[in-house]
Amino acid sequence: MNLAIEATGLVKVFGKNRAVDGLDLRVPAGSVYGVLGPNGAGKTTAVKMLATLLRPDGGRATVFGHDVLKQPNEVRARVSLTGQYASVDEDLTGLENLVLLGRLLGHRKRPARIRADQLLDAFGLTDAGNRQVKTYSGGMRRRLDIAASILNTPDLLFLDEPTTGLDPRSRNQVWEIVRAVVAQGTTVLLTTQYLDEADRLASRIAVIDHGKVIAEGTPGQLKSSVGAGTVHVRLRDAGRREEAERVLGRVLAAPVQRDADAFGLTVRVGTGGSESGAAEQASRTLSELAAAGIVVDDFSLGQPSLDEVFMALTDTVTKEPVA
Numbered sequence: 001m002n003l004a005i006e007a008t009g010l011v012k013v014f015g016k017n018r019a020v021d022g023l024d025l026r027v028p029a030g031s032v033y034g035v036l037g038p039n040g041a042g043k044t045t046a047v048k049m050l051a052t053l054l055r056p057d058g059g060r061a062t063v064f065g066h067d068v069l070k071q072p073n074e075v076r077a078r079v080s081l082t083g084q085y086a087s088v089d090e091d092l093t094g095l096e097n098l099v100l101l102g103r104l105l106g107h108r109k110r111p112a113r114i115r116a117d118q119l120l121d122a123f124g125l126t127d128a129g130n131r132q133v134k135t136y137s138g139g140m141r142r143r144l145d146i147a148a149s150i151l152n153t154p155d156l157l158f159l160d161e162p163t164t165g166l167d168p169r170s171r172n173q174v175w176e177i178v179r180a181v182v183a184q185g186t187t188v189l190l191t192t193q194y195l196d197e198a199d200r201l202a203s204r205i206a207v208i209d210h211g212k213v214i215a216e217g218t219p220g221q222l223k224s225s226v227g228a229g230t231v232h233v234r235l236r237d238a239g240r241r242e243e244a245e246r247v248l249g250r251v252l253a254a255p256v257q258r259d260a261d262a263f264g265l266t267v268r269v270g271t272g273g274s275e276s277g278a279a280e281q282a283s284r285t286l287s288e289l290a291a292a293g294i295v296v297d298d299f300s301l302g303q304p305s306l307d308e309v310f311m312a313l314t315d316t317v318t319k320e321p322v323a
């Protein structure tokens, strides 16, 4: 497999704080890789080491096969970083920022201007292009910041919490941008605190906490590792609820909870490690209810959210620290 990033036992210590504490990461080229973790988990510190902005205290990391310590120039030539805090100049306009950065990257005046116009257009900033950045909203600034980081198409783009603090519409715009960047062949390492964001964008996710990877896999694998989905049933006739409760308990072999109203029942089911398990159990439940002549008004099968996965994982770590 062609790896964009390979990190083994990466360590960064600040005083007594092991901010990154033996981080292992293998990021396949060509996709979005999510790094998920709470405040202070070590995401930004890890990204800075991989982008050669911070020197590791231990371990080893390569970017497209180039060692971050021994070949920093080769690494820098291939990566771009959009930091957690925007780095554009407040007093310049959006257009001026992009042209200036393009010039700093060595583009001539006219190509720099053309590329700037292209990016402003692609990111919906054409109208705002001639306004000073200090008049931009948070979402506009974030988009400009990402635009600045892809003036040259990098092989690897680090996006450090690109949507933190954005409203749903701006988040969607940033997601579209990320998809477009990946479609052009760039590998994206995306850090986020939002599980739904990692779920939507990333092909694989590493969950990190206290500077270590505590789980890794596809979003589906992470969810099924918690092994639960939720079946919810709403009955036409509240009088049949006790009967329905017995059917559900028998078919799903799990405790049935009565909803606050008289009509609903909820069951958390184990998926036995496979994603199809819960769906199969749900369809058996429906057919057995129908066979008993119990009319169902509403039925839903919810997958566990990554939020639940995360809670379960970090909970485990608190109770029994991973060696």
Ligand SMILES: Nc1ncnc2c1ncn2[C@@H]1O[C@H](COP(=O)(O)OP(=O)(O)OP(=O)(O)O)[C@@H](O)[C@H]1O
Pocket (backbone or CB within 6 Å): 014, 017, 019, 037, 038, 039, 040, 041, 042, 043, 044, 045, 046, 084, 193
């Ligand atoms: N320059 C620094 N000096 C001292 N401590 C630092 C420094 N940078 C980070 N830390 C500490 O290292 C730990 C990891 O911080 P880091 O910024 O990498 O976390 P993060 O996962 O990016 O968090 P957030 O989601 O809040 O951005 C924290 O405890 C932080 O206080």
Ligand SMILES: [Mg+2]
Pocket (backbone or CB within 6 Å): 043, 044, 045, 084, 160, 161
């Ligand atoms: Mg951070």
